[in-house]
Amino acid sequence: MPVPMDVQALQRFLAMVNYLGKFIPNFSHLTAPLQQLTHKDSEWMWDTQHQTAFEALKEHMSNPPVLSYYDVSKPVTLTCDASQYGLGAACLQERQPVAYASHTLTDTETRYTQIEKELLAVVFACTKFHDYIYGKPVVVETDHQLLVTIPKKSIHAAPARLQRMLLRLQKYNITLTYKCGKQMYLADTLSRAPNRSTFQQSEEEDNFDVMMVSCISSSRLEELKGHTAEDETLQALSSFIKHGWPQRLHDLPTAVHPYFPFRDELTVDDGIILKGSKAVIPKSLQGDYITIIHRGHPGVEATKRRARGVVFWPFMSRDIEQTVTSCSVCNSTKPHQQKEPLHLYEVPILPWSTVATDIFEWHCQHYLVVVNSYSGWFEIDLLKDTSQFMVLHTL
Secondary structure, eight states: OOOOOSHHHHHHHHHHHHHTGGGSTTHHHHHHHHHHHTSTTOOOOOOHHHHHHHHHHHHHHTSTTTSOOOOTTSOEEEEEEEOSSEEEEEEEETTEEEEEEEEEOOHHHHTSOHHHHHHHHHHHHHHHTHHHHTTSOEEEEESOGGGGGGGGSOGGGSOHHHHHHHHHTTTSOEEEEEOOGGGOHHHHHHHHSOOOOOOOOSHHHHHHHHHHHTTSOHHHHHHHHHHHHHOHHHHHHHHHHHHOOOSSGGGSOGGGGGGGGGGGGEEEETTEEEETTEEEOOHHHHHHHHHHHTTTOOOHHHHHHHHHTTEEOTTHHHHHHHHHHTOHHHHHHSOSSOOOOOOOOOOOSSTTSSEEEEEEEETTEEEEEEEETTTOOEEEEEESOOOHHHHHHHO
């Protein structure tokens, strides 16, 4: 853990050691020099006594009695967190640490959305503490409430990067639970003061993403990026995806409200917003994409099915219906009289217990046809007129 460089970093470190203070001998005496630096009227000046106290506290936290021995008979809890530039995790038994771990994010990982960083922290914690948790039920604490709902949904509904992380977690019996970030002293401090680690995650994913994106022509891709960058609603949406969503819908701008139910499926990849593996289309391009998808003039439902596989925007089905129903080519070629759908019925148990009737016209005369639903036998009678009285009298 690096030396704190400002008051905020020192306060986070002290919050961590306060959580473990009951296990540290002479705790108040050791922390006194560091506590003085956090006072409002104190000038920040890190000297030998502060460095000595800092190193002594680190030594206590990495040895018994603060760091307990692993007990196979006790339940295990993992607490993990992600900051802008690091991951932090701790393995706990009865709220006492067994092991710590931290990781400095690579350049690629720093561009992950917040939910991707939080899930990466879970993967990192499970990987680091594999020997402690493999084969037994484990509770994993996270301060990202939205992350708790991800494993409850179908894995194919998650974005591609989250899918790969979830697959890495399949071998563990974990239960994700939400815990307020202010109470996650260990993981929060470790994530904001991370060490370099050998944890590898991103290179294979980058190559995979490049192969996926290459399915779209470069000109179409650049057009989509440009219009997304100019769309105010999508830029606001991108900010929430990267930095985290509010817990209440009313804290969002009105234009972003339709995206709130899908917030756990949204990611940003190289300037393009994705819902799962489908591109979110800016308003300025929605009409063009409907025209492209409707090329060949399939019907309303066929056009919807084709669109749902590749693109997304709120109220897309409504927009497709309006476009297809007003298409002049479709309207000029569709049948003027639609065939009535056939209705199934149960076969009667007795002849003439159920009949079907209809009136048809032939050579300017009207006829009544009656069909026995039991056998299919039919009879036809000439009608003098089509009045209700004549029909009932003929029957």
